[in-house]
Amino acid sequence: MQPLVISHITLANSLGLGSAATLDALRSRRSGLIPCAFEDVDLEAYIAKVEMLDSYRVRDDLSAYDCRNNRLAQLCLEQDGFVDAVEAARKKYGAARIGVFLGTSTSGILQTELAYRHLDPQTGALPADFRYAETQNSYSLAGFVTHYLGLTGPSFVVSSACSSSAKVFANAMRMMAAGVCDAAVVGGVDSLCLSTLYGFNSLGLVSRFPCRPYDADRDGISVGEGAGFVLIERATPDNSSGAMMLLGVGESSDAYHMSTPHPEGLGAKLAMQRALDSAGLKAGDIDYINLHGTATKSNDASEGKAVADVFGASVPCSSTKGWTGHMLGAAGITEAIIAMLAVEHGFIPGSMHTQRLDPAMEIDYRIENSEAKIKRVLSNSFGFGGSNCSLVLGREA
């Protein structure tokens, strides 16, 4: 693919608001995971929560969109000077020429979950102030963000579970290559809700402890919430010197099982290889891999095998979910941004809460943080339904 410039980034999650807060938490090994205290959820689990969402509201003119997910979206857009960067792009390209492609798995479903507790006892109707299109519908997120940023280009939501906000990079790449838009806001937002907490729990995939990626004794995920956005533009002589770039994207399907990855990591391997091919790079060109690393038995075993097959044991790897929890539809964008922070700051994050590396892993998994010169990184995101996506990011060769 033709490399694209990532001209601006922003993050908001349990580690704090803005990308510097996430970097600081990674460096100082401050995890966002806390014992589960969310609504009236009665599960023994750890979660990663953005505390201020309960009292926060979306902009007045967009109040119909007010729900936890869109609050988190707005909170994130307001960090890192992102709104100003989009405004500058809007002046440069025009509102109709900037696409918005966002990932979410559950959008504003929390709003519906709570509304079902207050159905009219006579008619069974939802409360009168319930807004389906602006909260529950998966598109709610992109509808909110396009209005918030004043953009009118092509827009949709990708909802492919936990690969959603990685796959949006591929959408932006194609739309720009096809001439449908000149720039794109891509990203993702997922917020805490009962469906995912109880749902993952029913599958036996939620740990009672803070999640321990790639640990020999790992026993499940910790659910987190978060948001991230990037602004993508075409590379020109003016903007590309030393710039952070999207270099390659690889997508694949497991075709194996709805909620369990392929045991040999077949789909993961395909996604990573296709990302390298798309970037015109070889395994040895990658300096750090941010793993999907959910801390379930099956994900880490399958991904570990796939990484060993494609990269051997010579590329430093880690999962940062011990800090952020598993942010599901926002995991892809958050980890892509963490991987870019690694390039920018010459910093390899290790792995929080991982005590004893699973001896079956034949990869260079890092528990401790370290410093190194990093040019190019790969970020993995895999989802239910066997939906896989790998991104190659960094500076050009």
Next chain:
Amino acid sequence: MMRCFIEGIGLLGPALDGWQASRAVLTGDAAYLSAPTNLRASDMLPAAERRRAGVPIKLALAVGQEAFVQSGRDTSAAATVFTSSGGDNDNVHAINGILATAPREVSPTRFHNSVHNAAAGYWCIAAGSHEPSTSLCAYDASFAAGLLESATQVTVDDAVVALIAYDHPYPEPLHSVRPIGAAFGMALILAPRQTGKSLAAIEMEFVPGKADETPMLEPGLEALRRGVPAARSLPLLAALASGKATQVSIACFDHNHLNIRVTPC
């Protein structure tokens, strides 16, 4: 301008029982009668999963299979773009009900079938496809989003793409706040080059500005088009059924639209 060649078409909706059986209705040569959507579980699925398949999986697999049979393409060799305004709406309703009362016991199958890409997951397993697959939502513009995404995959990635669009009604109380008129699914196999199987070429442009959408002339079909997001595809299907060169316009929200020129091969 993006050009794709259509090699296969699938259709399942109320009184629209398959593409071949519906062509005369779409061209106005036969009357559009009223009948519920003839939902059936696909024989692509193993028996256990066939029993548990919800409406979206039935719709998606039925129309996908019909389109692939017509194209003669191998299901394992095509990328897929799924698009739907909702997902498994029956299941989402059930989960909300379960979570509103104690004990909150969501079954594992309910949960993994509640993801928006459940139909895509089942399709890829049944089709044996390791190719890229995505699952989109753009509310009432979901079909347009899916068609646009498919066209970029065909033209940029040089891929053969199966576009599968589906929607179905919510139970109450959600039906009152998001009325969807019927269970409806459609599929197109899109390829980058003309082959002996090509039925038509479509040339598509994404155009800023509000559109005069192409309506359906038959009132029942027009009601279906307006009442089901995936049925916004009907004017394109009617153009394909007519076998004549036709121009179709489909809205992408209020801001944009797709101009599609259909030319029979």
